Amino acid sequence: MDHAASYVHGASATPLLGETVGAMLDRIAARWPDRPALVVRQQGIRWTYAAFHAEVERVAAGLLALGLEPGDRVGIWAPNRAEWVVAQFAAPKAGLILVNINPAYRSHELAYSLNKVACRALILPRAFKSSRYLEILSGLAPELATSVPGGLRAAALPDLRHVILLDDEPAAGTRRWADIVADTEARARLAAIETELSFDDPVNIQFTSGTTGAPKGATLTHHNILNNGFFIGEAMRLTEEDRLCIPVPFYHCFGMVLGNLACVTHGACMVIPGEGFDALATLEAVAEERCTGLHGVPTMFIAELEHPRFHEFDLTSLRTGIMAGSPCPIEIMRRVVRDMHMAEVTIAYGMTETSPVSFQTVAEDPLELRVSTVGRVHPHVEVKVVDEAGRVVPRGQTGELLTRGYSVMRGYWGDDANTRAALDEARWMHTGDLATIDDAGYCTIVGRLKDMIIRGGENIYPREIEEFLYGHPDIQDVQVFGVPDERLGEQVCAWIRLRDGSSVSAAAIQDYCRRHLAYFKVPHYVRFVDAFPMTVTGKVQKYLMREAMLAALAEKAGA
Template sequence: MTAAPSYVHGASAQPLLGDTLGSLIDRIAAAHPDRPALVVRAQNVRMSYRQFHAEVECVAAGLLALGLQRGDRVGIWSANRAEWVVLQFAAPKAGLILVNINPAYRTHELEYSLNKVACRALVLPRRFKTSHYLDMLGELAPELADSAPGTLNATRLPDLREVILLDEVPAAGTRSWRQLVALGDAAALARLHALEPELGFDDPVNIQFTSGTTGAPKGATLTHHNIINNAYFIGQAMRLTEHDRLCIPVPFYHCFGMVLGNLACVTHGACMVIPGEGFDALATLETVAAERCTGLHGVPTMFIAELEHPEFGRFDLGSLRTGIMAGSPCPIEVMRRVVSEMHMEQVTIAYGMTETSPVSFQTVPEDPLERRVGSVGRIHPQLEVKLVDEQGRIVPRGKPGELCTRGYSVMLGYWGDEARTREVIDAARWMHTGDLAVIDEDGYCSIVGRLKDMIIRGGENVYPREIEEFLYTHPKVQDVQVFGVPDAKFGEQVCAWIRLREGSRASVAEIQDYCRHHLAYFKVPYHVRFVDAFPMTVTGKVQKYLMRQAMLEELASPGEAAR
């Protein structure tokens, strides 16, 4: 008997939502005005949906009062804070496009991101941990110190005009968040309410940068319709209701925090509970116990850190039932411990990519544990997926093929880059993910590899080509190849093989420091090797799999060579 084709369709009686983010928060706040909406323990913030809605409206009106126009881009460069969540709804309510900027970015990446999408405004804190955001912005825009608020005209950031500082006291050339809120007066609110009926759910609302094998980050452009519906179905798979309280320690700049976390809560009237600006295992455990959270998100590395924390046993986690583990493959023993020791009997696994808003497959509580570990579940409602071979033909069930997604979740495209958009979205609107997958007879999907050499380090996507192109700027580097090697803690680590210029000498620390100053920490090569040549095919193509194999043998041998 011929095997069925690897094509699945999430047929559903549940219609798609026709909301914009503005109409969504209006509707949910009206339905659940006194339910808790947002708890941010590090900032001592507690808001009901009525209060959250009022803050969103004031900020949205304030943004319009600055002179920002429908379709302008507003960047947010910050770790997890209450203001991030408010801006997530306020910017689109005002017809603006929110640009997520990774808080680990350094000046090189910040400059590229702001200029690529022509950001008109940037919201940022003065600092977080060792990242001095305002100082880094000052390196790129020294003109800020001599500018009046709203008049920035920087040579290296020609489109940026407004800088809003998440601080009580504004710095030179900036406004404080409170000053922005204060601009949302009655006149500004009237302008906001007059604008909103003109907005449509197919309008772009969010740009998230995702690096590519061609190096420079690409701005995946998502609509209201993309992310609202994806969040709604994510929440459905988790069985979320207005009585749930979801602990969200994953970063907001990424779809995991923003869509699977914040927006999934709001579409179901649940409460967003934020333990801190960055991930901390102890703070997360304290938050779950103190706030009686019913759900918890995380990548496997986070759950491992929580389970292994020396104080794990003193916390009552009995309120937990659900959550999502995603970002990298989950070891079965970790999943078993999450279910048994953290009481998350209904924990789900999800798979997706930024370009598809992001989730395409997700397990549900009724799936047996083996399915929730050995697969990424079944197709999401209202989506289609097919697996194809190199010729674009659909492969039979049980055979690997490239995963392609079609439906409401597929992004508009990469901002200002039609050529790279056409490389991944074909004429029939199939998004080619570059992931190799298998779909079994019951429709469960397993991810078995990647067409591209993307590295997933602790849930962060790392693209070798971007790091390679940056390392080529080092004066001593002649050639470089970057690839991933397995790591017990992070899933994978970044490894760089480097050929130095003739007569040059360099140390591992020198290369790492050079990267650390310009690139996000998770892109800095953990393993660095200096070599005379790379393994090549007879046609001159570099064989990264042989390099990876050599590293595996080296790392497995006693007395592993020093990095």
């Protein structure tokens, strides 16, 4: 039979929200002033929506009182804490653009990011774990030691004027967060500015990972992130009764959109278990705060399920949450539903440039589809799957996924060439992901265009081999990628993390694969490792694994 074209659009009776982030917060805080809004366990903070709204208003007006103007960029370089959430809502309220800076960045990446978007202010803590943020900044801007707060003029950071410190102890050239003052004049100015804002104004710049070059600043609007957060919450069936545990980083869309904005658009409570991910702290937060939802990337859920104290915690309050950020192993999904009581857990797929979610499963989807696909297209979003020539392929065929609609970014900040490469003339965002869409509209992500392995003319999708190997009783985690081969073009390589106490040989893994997979999919190289190179958001960096394997093979060849 002839298959329909791989084109879907999210027709919906629920309209898009035509308001700014600030107007939405005003509306929600007025409706549920006494409901819990934010719990930050490490800081001892428990704010109602009325208290959270008041703090957002104070900081929004206070930033304007510093001399910042609508459209100015404000960077935040910090782990998960209350001030991050406040800044996320205060900046757009004042017409400012919040710039998310990866907490793992060091001096080179920091300078690049701040200068690329001409940041006027930077919010940061003195330190977090091994990152001494203030020292790194002072190394870039030694003028900080002799400047007065708000008067910074640093040669290496020519646009930066204000450094706001998330610390009780003052430091030269900085202003403490607690000292941001919202006087009567600034509050009046804030009110006036809010009447002039458009929901199409940019409010957020997020840097893509930069694994293939310098990071690019995806520029997102009120309309982009507010609506995506709202419809994510709709898919999760969030209400003002829900309490969502958010251990994923705020600087990434997963934390600030799928987490914070999904909650606030529904009057739900944001529960922050710690500054960075810790499996034990997350389990404690869920149990003690009676969370109804939990977010995470697959590696986080694996760490929670494998924690030696996992069975001590009462997780029966859980019902929903999102697993996303990288392909979700089927077996892990089953355990999350069974052992963590997350019967309504959803899978979401997207990318920073699309605010981010384009596909999501819903509670009504059968478990088989929730563990094998990324669901159906999000409301008000269009998607098509195309071949190399840009033609839409029939349902069930593999091609590149393209997305269009309210969620697509304005572009990359100050980077017309990369914007044109990603966004075509018809405003389709080229994701670089390989996908199929079935006759019922369910999407399966097959892999990255760049991750696809071509071995002797055979197209191999690493995801398929990874899913198969997750079913091996000794394997806890696995990543599959291609390495160059003179004869076949590429060979399949598998990096494997074994379960504690397990012992199995590479030859045994290969024999296991030969019994069940086509010969060309059997990993030629198998390496057992303790960990994978990761980004802060839990995305595995396969290019670093490929480089390590190439170095090891070259060393072996030269021995």
